[in-house]
Amino acid sequence: VSALLIDAGALRAVEQGNRAVIARLRAAQMNGLxxxxxxxxxxxxxxxxxxxxxIRELFRGIDVMPLDQALARKAGELQGKTGTYDVAAxxxxxxxxxxxxxxxDDERRYTALVAASGVNSADLLDAVNDEFGxxxxxxxxxxxxxxxxxx
Amino acid sequence: xxxxxISISFGAELGDAVREAAHQSGKGLSGWLxxxxxxxxxxxxxxxxxxxxxxxxxxxxxxxxxxxxxxxxLPQHSRRERSAS
Numbered sequence: 001v002s003a004l005l006i007d008a009g010a011l012r013a014v015e016q017g018n019r020a021v022i023a024r025l026r027a028a029q030m031n032g033l034x035x036x037x038x039x040x041x042x043x044x045x046x047x048x049x050x051x052x053x054x055i056r057e058l059f060r061g062i063d064v065m066p067l068d069q070a071l072a073r074k075a076g077e078l079q080g081k082t083g084t085y086d087v088a089a090x091x092x093x094x095x096x097x098x099x100x101x102x103x104x105d106d107e108r109r110y111t112a113l114v115a116a117s118g119v120n121s122a123d124l125l126d127a128v129n130d131e132f133g134x135x136x137x138x139x140x141x142x143x144x145x146x147x148x149x150x151x
Numbered sequence: 152x153x154x155x156x157i158s159i160s161f162g163a164e165l166g167d168a169v170r171e172a173a174h175q176s177g178k179g180l181s182g183w184l185x186x187x188x189x190x191x192x193x194x195x196x197x198x199x200x201x202x203x204x205x206x207x208x209x210x211x212x213x214x215x216x217x218x219x220x221x222x223x224x225l226p227q228h229s230r231r232e233r234s235a236s
Contacts, residue, residue, distance in 0.1 A: 004223065020219070022204060023211050027219035029197050031226065034190075054203060061197035063189075101223050126223055 002099030003036040004028040005092050006062065008044035009105035011037075013128060015055045021128050024103055025058075036063040038071070038095060040088040067091055081116040093117050093124075101126045159184075 004025065013021040025035060042064060045051055051059070065071065067087075074094035075087060084090065086109065092102055093113040104110060107127035114121040161169060173183035205211065220227055 017208065019208070019211070019215065023215045023219035024223060025197075026201055026211055027216050027223055027225060029194075029201070030216070031220070031223075033225075034193075035197065054200065057196065057203065058200045061193045061195075061200055063193060103223075123224075 002097070002101075003034040003063070005096060005100055005102045006035060006037045006041070007092055007102065007104040007106075007109075008041050008088065009109075010103045010128065011041070011045050011055070011058075012048075013105055014058060015052055018128070021103065021105075024126065024128070028101075033101075034063050035061060036065060036095070036100075038065050038067060038088070038091045040067055040091050044088050065095055071095060078113050078116050082112040084112060086113075089113055096124055100124065103128065 006025070010021055014025070028035060042059065067075070071091055071094055075090035078090045078094055079085060079087070089109050090113055093110060094117070096102060096117070096119065102110060102114075102124055103126045105128050107121075107125055110125055111121060114124050169184070170180060173180045176183050178186065217227060
């Protein structure tokens with residue numbers, strides 16, 4: 001089963017009520033994709049303000065993978081190849097299997113890591129950018145979503 | 152890790168299918184069932200999350216789901232399939 005890998009920026013966008021991002025999670029669920037992330041991403045979320053109760057409900061529905069030895073090694077190697085120091089992003093890229101997608105609000109964070117992993121970034125990255133957020137905010141049922149949340 | 156031992160019953164046909172699937176996966180019967188139970192709990196939690204969210208903020212339109220589906224490069228679902236999910 002393929003999975004939608006969710007980064008901290010996307011989770012924060014969910015918390016802010018971003019319909020475009022939440023629609024992606026819903027579409028993924030409807031297609032039988034697992035929603036997946038790593039414990040490192042959750043650590044990024046818990047670093048800030050305590051997540052709202054609804055988001056904690058969402059956490060219960062996400063497959064949270066631990067940063068075990070194998071994943072840590074892959075993530076470390078990716079950082080080494082790219083000269084980056086972003087454990088959360090590297091672990092998410094290292095976690096990706098064929099058919100998975102990463103949903104993020106910050107594509108630049110992943111570009112070099114995805115390239116180093118040997119995967120075509122268009123096949124793996126789903127960036128929720130400003131343009132998409134504005135377009136979705138024009139829909140009648142949209143309630144003040146803003147896709148760009150920053151990480 | 153603390154282990155909870157649970158005795159469960161299946162119909163014979165389902166039991167055979169579960170054993171076979173567990174064998175094929177190489178995870179053992181307990182590991183396979185634990186993984187299946189975890190996936191079921193996550194699926195139910197997601198159902199609750201989306202139901203709560205849509206009750207507060209409005210149901211997603213077909214257009215929103217189609218756009219999200221396209222963005223993720225996933226197969227499109229019909230309205231009937233969507234309401235059944």
